[in-house]
Amino acid sequence: MTSPGVVVALLSIVLLAAGAIPAAAQSGLEIMKRQRELQHVRDEEERQVLRLVSKSGATKERRVTRWVLSGPNDLDKILVRFQAPRDVENTALLTWEAADGNDDQWLYLPSVKKPKRIAASSKKNRFMGTDFAYEDLRSEPLAVHTYTLLGADVVDGADCFVVDAKPATERQAADSGYSHRKIWIRKDHYVTVKREFYDRQDRLEKVETSRKLVNVAGTIWRSDELEMHDVQNGTRTLVTIESRAINRGLRDDFFSEAELIR
Amino acid sequence: MRRPLLWVADHPVAAVVLTLLLTLALGAQLPRLRIDESAEGLMVERDPARAFYEQARQRFGSDNLTVVLVKADDVFTPAALTAVRRLSDGLERVAGVSRVESLTTTRNIKGEGDALTTDPLVGAVIPTAPAELARLRADALGSRVLVGNLVAADGRATALVVYADARPGETAFNRRFTTDVDALVARETRPGLTIYQVGAPMTKATYAQYLKADQRTIIPLSTVVLIVTLFLAVRTLQGVVIPVVTAVVSIVWSLGLMAVTGIPLTILTAIIPSLMLAIGFTEDVHMISEYHHRLEHGDDKLTALRTMLGESAMPILVTTATTVLGFGSLITTDITMLIQFGYASAMALTANYVVTMLLLPPMLRWWAVPRRLRRVALVDESPPGGIPRLMQRLGEFNLRWRVPILVAWGALTLASLAGWLTLRVNTDLISFFPERSAIRQRVADLSRSLAGGLAFYVVVDTGHDDGIKNPAVLRRIAGLQDHLAATGRVDKTVSVADYVRKMHREMHGGDPAFETIPETSDQVAQYLLMLEGRELEKFVDFKAAAANIVVRHHLTGSGDLSALLRDIERHVARDFPPTVIVRATGEEVLFNNASDYMAVNELTSFSSTFVIIGVIHALLFMSLKAGILSLIPNVVPILMLYGFMGLVGIPLNTSTAMIATVAIGIAVDDTVHHMVTYSRQLNELHDQRRAMFETLRIEGRPIIYVSIALAAGFLTLVASNFVATVYFGVLAAFVMLVAMLAELTLTPILMVSIPLLTVWDMVRLRMSGDVRRAPLFAGLSRWEARKVVLLGGLHEYEAGAPVIVKGEIGTEMYMVVTGRIRVFDPLPDGRERTLTALGPGGVIGEIGVLTQQVRSASVVAEARSELLRLDLAALERVRKWSPYTSAKLFRNIARMLGERLREATQPGVESALSPRV
Secondary structure, three states, X not given: OOOXXXXXXXXXXXXXXXXXXXXXXXXXXXXXXXXXXXXXXOEEEEEEEEEEEOOOOOEEEEEEEEEEEOOHHHOOEEEEEEEEOHHHOOOEEEEEOOOOOOOEEEEEEOOEEEEEEEOOOOOOOEXXXXXXXXXXXXXXXXXXXXXXXXXXXXXXOEEEEEEEEEEOOHHHHHHOOEEEEEEEEEOOOOOEEXXXXXXXXXXXXXXXXXXXXXXXXXXXXXXXXXXXXXOOOOEEEEEEEEEEEEOXXXXXXXXXXXXXXX | OHHHHHHHHHOHHHHHHXXXXXXXXXXXXXXXXXXXXXXXXXXXXOOHHHHHHHHHHHHHOOOOEEEEEEEOOOOOOHHHHHHHHHHHHHHHHOOOEEEEEOOOOOEOOEEEOOEEEOOEOOOOOOOOOHHHHHHHHHHHHOOOOOEOOOEOOOOOEEEEEEEEOOOOOOOOHHHHHXXXXXXXHHHHOOOOOEEEEEEHHHHHHHHHHHHHHHHHHHHHHHHHHHHHHHHHHHOOHHHHHHHHHHHHHHHHHHHHHHHHHOOOEOOOHHHHHHHHHHHHHHHHHHHHHHHHHHHHOOOOHHHHHHHHHHHHHHHHHHHHHHHHHHHHHHHHOOEHHHHHHHHHHHHHHHHHHHHHHHHHHHHHHHOOOOHHHXXXXXXXXXXXXXXXXXXXXXXXXXXXXXXXXXXXXXHHHHHHHHHHHOOOEOOEOHHHOOOOOHHHHHHHHHHHHOOOOEEEEEEEEOOOOOHHHOHHHHHHHHHHHHHHHHHOOEEXXXXXXXXXXXXXXXXXXOOHHHOOOOOOHHHHHHHHHHXXXXXHHHOEOOOOOEEEEEEEEOOOEHHHHHHHHHHHHHHHHHHOOOOOEEEEEOHHHHHHHHHHHHHHXXXXXXXXXXHHHHHHHHHHOOOHHHHHHHHHHHHHHHHHHXXXXXXXXXXXXXXXXXXXXXXXXXXXXHHHHHHHHHHHHHHHHOOHHHHHHHHHHHHHHHHHHHHHHHHHHHHHHHHOOOHHHHHHHHHHHHHXXXXXXXXXXXXXXXXXXXXXXXXXXXXXOOOOHHHHOOXXXXXXXXHHHHHHHHHHOEEEXXXXXXXXXXXXXXXXXXXXXXXXXXXXXXXXXXXXXXXXXXXXXOEEOHHHHHOOEEOOOEEEEOOOEEEEEEEHHHHHHHHHHOHHHHHHHHHHHHHHHHHHHHHHHOOOOOOOOOOOO
């Protein structure tokens, strides 16, 4: 004859146990989705100073302005225009991300009046001598990756999730230059503070660090200082954001070939 | 020097214990000896070109290049391209690799209409459709950057160019890297595909491997040869064992000293043990020969030993000193490896000298006299056998045909000087390897199939940031490339100008008319912005201040490469403004400078060694003439050798240039022994001809056996893996044999023409003040007086021995140096009327020198005396040696005769001279 107290106790234990599992851990994907929810903007404009640092410590500086228009299915439109150095002033690159992975790009060199369409540009390519590959600069394409929560870590005194991102489709695996990446996301603001990139032979290739976090608006945080360090090559690229504006209502036709020539 | 040696002979145990202790102490250091396989030591120290090279390496990455060649009927097939991709990926993973350029890593910049591609030539997926492959082929073969660089124009070969370096602290890089690459090559090789690697690491690894193989075969071989010839020379067991023991101990000392001083084992220092064997044993042969000679003459063991040591001390010190100087002179060169070799060989030779001095006397003392020599020589000499008889005939030959022999040598030498004019300096590391070797065949094949596996950089430095973006500079760079292509000596050049031209063309829809340098620097800047990346790092530096032209070629010879480099310099001087520095650099350029430098340097350091040795000999024999004479029989073979090389077309390179240094160090020792023995014989016999014969008899055997043994030893080098070493062996053997001929025919003839004295004898001579102040020596310095005494000849007389007999015809005068003589008139009844007694300085019989006179009195030695005897022949010797001294002598003799005359015409006047005899 069991007493009701015992039944209740047992039931509670069972219910608690059942509830504990979903309650305890978010999946990697869930973390990424949450990040997306919190950090996503419609459009963004950044004035950046890019400092390229060579192996021996010599530096080169460029100034660019970068505009991003978020589109459906994580497919963005990006326009980058150079302000400095003077001999490349007005050089611009327009990117329309495509669902099949073959992004459309247009290159405008002031000395060659007509923009060139760069067909089937590989995302693996590095952006104009920097340590950033095109695929590093885009927003995280959640649909084609598998995200696994690896654990937790502390970066610059803040608790972070450590999520592993691996290409989920054959296509993505072929297009990407990385076998997988690790992403550190702060538990409090869900902003990425660090990324590690592993090459096709599974060796650590690059480390990206985000610093000087600013709360732009609401839940939106950005970092004003980004460093991409190519550990294999010994080079670094430092990105400093001089000014930023979000959700200004940029028009779709701003991201067009016609705009490039202007 | 005698005293320490005699001490050793008398205290054998102490000497051996001392040697043992030192051997143990130095032997314990052996594990510290390090091996330096890198060829960095071949570069010139403090060479400004080296700093420039290091800077170029910083900017553009390493020039240490390996080409992996893939040959197929058509490389634009899935099978071949897959192999290339897999090789590419595999190579990138090899430790030390900084960059791999291949069809699968290179970018294909292509413009069609409004579109531009900047993707890799071969994408992630290897195309299989024929149309795609055809397009790929067309793109590749249409690119100036790729054709002749990564792919052959006929599409039958493609190259993967790998740049790699040793990681810090890695010592066996070349071997390890070559093995790693070979493993990858083996994995991808399949029917239809030929794959192999060629490059600097492989060459160096093969070189080191062959070197070690050589050491393993040649050292034992030459040891056996030396032992066999040793035995033939001395025909006793002790004559073989003792030199080998001293050689082995001195090798331990040498290597120990190298370990202590931090000098590593390199390609050059590795020959020191062999050198020890060769050089060390020649002295042992001379000493043991002399010792046996004494034994044969009836001396007992200890006496024979001590006499031999006493006689040998000085010549061996001189020959060791000159050989040490010869090799040691290399420390004045600027090349690390030569400097190290100079120090190491000087230390080793000195060690060998010390070891021999410490071990040889005790071993001879303890070893029983060989049975063959125990028979005491009887008074009647059995007819001389073999060599001594040959030497007798040779001596006669030399005397009889003196002039023709000299003329013959002179003519041959002059003829060979003609060859010197055509002597070329050319060190060709690749042709060091035998023609059938894999490495030579691959180098040739690579050059035929695609482009050479050798590369250097031409750095164009504008000195300011963005200087390369200037179209004028780019045009000049392109112009230099065109010029190089036109010379036909270069397989391919690649530069930033090529990339810019390609970009310009593709940005205009692929129109070939636009494959030129753009008009403005802004255009260049914008193109470079797009092109920037790993691939371009090799061709333009970070700030675009300097550009790099990578020159691929197949010139393996230093002479050819030097010619090309000079050609570049001339073009640059014409074409580039002085503000732009354009210079060729690269590991091979530095080696090239070093090779030619080394070869020439070895010869010039040899000639200064030569002069120093001449000076030392001049000091030894106190005569400039003697010094020069000692060099002639040694320089003639060397002159003839290089003349022969020039005529036949054998180039002067780092190996053949060494022959001079090695030969002079060894050959000149024989000459010193020869000349010292001659001077000693002259001292005893006072007859130049007889002295020459006697010298040949004594020195003949050692000279012949040593020369033959050395020639045989050098000939063992024919077993080497290296063509240059084979040449070295044969040519060095040739020099040894010619030197032997010169020693046997030229030296005796030259020596007969001048009297020889050694400084040693001079120092040993004791002369009292009375002698020096004698009228005969008036005006002569102490040194001159001694020389006269030695040249004239000192004769010993026992007490009571007659010196002059009245009534005889005398042709010489005498002066008392030590002792006492009595001048008397022997009376018919047997009594003696003493006229006078003379001590040191007293002179008698001076008239007899000039005119034959019947002696008017007798002279007998009262006590044991040494008398200087001067006859016309002696005066002639003095005159030949020093006319000045001779003049003073004659003046003194004239004065003395004048006194006699005065005596005769004015009797009663006090005479300054002793009674006339």
